[in-house]
Amino acid sequence: MADKKNKKRALDDEDEDPQHVPFKKRLKPDQSILKTLQTLTKSVQSDSSSSNSKTLTLSDLSLSSSCREVSDLDLSDVQSSIERLAIRAAFSILSNQGFAYDVPLRTSANQLYVPELDRIVLKDKTSSRPFASLSTVRKTTITARILQLVHQLCLKSIHVTKRDLFYTDVKLFQDQAQSDAVLDDVACMIGCTRSNLNVVAAEKGVVVGRLVFSDNGDMIDCTKMGMGGKAIPPNIDRVGDMTSDALFILLVEKDAAYMRLAEDRFYNRFPCIIVTAKGQPDVATRLFLRKMKMELKLPVLALVDSDPYGLKILSVYGCGSKNMSYDSANLTTPDIKWLGVRPSDLDKYKIPEQCRLPMSEQDIKTGKDLLEEDFVKKNPGWVEELSLMVKTKQKAEIQALSTFGFQYLSEVYLPLKLQEQDWL
Template sequence: MSERKRRAGPGAAAGGSTSKKPRGASAAASYAQSLRSKLRPDDSILASLRALASASAQSKPATASSAGAKALAEDDPASDSSSYIVVADQDINSVTSRINRLVLSVARSILAGRGFSFSVPSRTSTNQVYLPDLDRIVLLRREAARPFANVTTARKATVTARVLSLVHAVLRRGIHVTKRDLFYTDVKLFEDQAHSDAVLDDVSCMLGCTRSSLHVVASEKGVVVGRLIFHDDGDRIDCTRMGVGGKAIPPNIDRVSGIESDALFILLVEKDAAFMRLAEDRFYNRFPCIILTAKGQPDVATRLFLRRLKVELKLPVLAMVDSDPYGLKILSVYMCGSKNMSYDSANLTTPDIKWLGVRPSDLDKYRVPEQCRLPMTDHDIKVGKEMLAEDFVKQNASWVKELETMLQTKQKAEIQALSSFGFQYLTEVYLPLKLQQEDWI
């Protein structure tokens, strides 16, 4: 066996320098080599990827898996719904005039003797529901009055007025601020950042604008690399020339423009270790793609960016996450949104993400060694069972099957577990083979 490994030359998996030990590691290397021989030439794999990409480009809205309503277009969603709240990206002028109209209506109400009051959408959890037709969590349309002349709401009405005025000031200057900045402009009134944050979400719903339209942004965490060109605040960014570090995903999505790409798919990666491997090996040059990661739990900026790419480029999105309930949970946040931001789910979610790997069935299929798998904890199993009850999982029979496999074997594994077959196994064998076999669900 050590003979075979030597012959494999520099292309063989790492660990080759310890040819004396006929242990797990070298068996793994020879198995990796046998898989490698199954790989067809790249041209043949690329042909099938091209077919996938063009199918994805035409799937608007007809072929999009389930309902037509799942469509991912840039049309104004505010019009097509009366039962639930949909906010949309708006430009500075539009948001400013919405604020002006709102304040004017409040003024009219005062003049008419009806007093100073806001009408605010209710964002309680009972009001946040998953709509199977839309395949995302939405906020039902149900409003409550917030009068100033009422002991229980006087403070909240004041905070609402103050936040409206601050957002107005931010927009007038054309800058972006964080939630924390907003809080600190009037600590005396807001008292706690949770208060100003909550009212900011209220204001977003009241105006029918996304939070990023209000120019209040989240901090950035994500990075992107690959076959993508875009403008960040006017600067042209070529993501094939971003080295190994990649380009930090901008916090303010409205400053992103001029998106161009010759990629065939978007590869969404859970963790930065896998991202680094892909970036260093310039995987996107072999299989034209855009690679992005939020380094764990997806932040708002990365979710907005992914959706923007999907909407504009109409590329299929393939996901590489750990084979554990959290990997699936991360997918669910990208696809269906989080409950807290349900009013903005249309802008934050990217439906139709394909689960490429590492899937529970991959562990046996790709012979991930026993010692690289981890036993699921009680908490893991609890989360897994909760996921099984989620509507978005139930919609996809093959996802249910995978999750059941996971809960049955009680085993989990990280993407990094693939390193047991060699450091570059991920980019040289596993992913190419997955793409060749169109092995996503």
């Protein structure tokens, strides 16, 4: 009977779990946390106004291997590039030499992590794609077709998705992976970003909080977007006029955490912009985040799951993905801070055993692989955290914090993190 009573009490106490009361007590008044944040914001803004490493470009570095980077081109530049490629092919055919495209190699052997820039770039190897060869005739035909379709988009000045592009010639492309891959080749050949080709990915991301911007001419106030937030537009070139009184950008991996913060209007307590791609970062969200960081000069704090994929997602925002390394300058956001949930938080915040999950063999392998990556190695704090994860073989999602109450994330965990400047 005594035992039963104890059990009963334990249930009653759940709302005020004694394990996390100490954390709540450690919270200082918001005003003092805001001062901490103001210092952070100011340091980021003075960093970017002085001409320091942030303005470094590839050409400033004397690298042993030369690298290729694309630039942000106008639609008319893209159009004339395609026309030049077509004329060159025509001349080559008329002089009885057939034709071939020179296509930049996008394999990992042709990629390089540049620590000074903190991103992955593409080296300058290319391969020839001749029409008159059994092994490349198909790919050459696809390349010519994609060039022609992108040329149409330039003339009409409209945006389409990769899926639209695929559907213009299903029998030739066979599956979308083939037209998608050649699309990236074409961007490299022209030397522009994929967005410059007016081919955009389906939108996934949402943004809410202290941000005003224009989308295709309409002014959007993201403090007035209710709980749903504003869908991040697929075409960054129609986004502009960003203004904000936020102190930082909070980059959130998951939809659920985003929703919690949006419903609690966290951005009113701590002025910030909250953004999420709902999982894997898509190109539109990466471009949008970079644009915010560059125009508003705000620190970016990331809230991801405590697992290898959380860190991987952080690295894609920060240093780029291998697949799109030719465009890393436009897609990556430098200097993202890892706020949480970090492997060391699991013990620090006393996340109960039952909310931690054992890492699978694959998880552990991914974690170990990440430890070998340059962008992790250059941040000793990250190495320490990741090593701890691999050692304990435990992972946890952001939602694990819900075990202390559904609003623990917005009312205790994040405010305390900010107060203690606990980011890496």
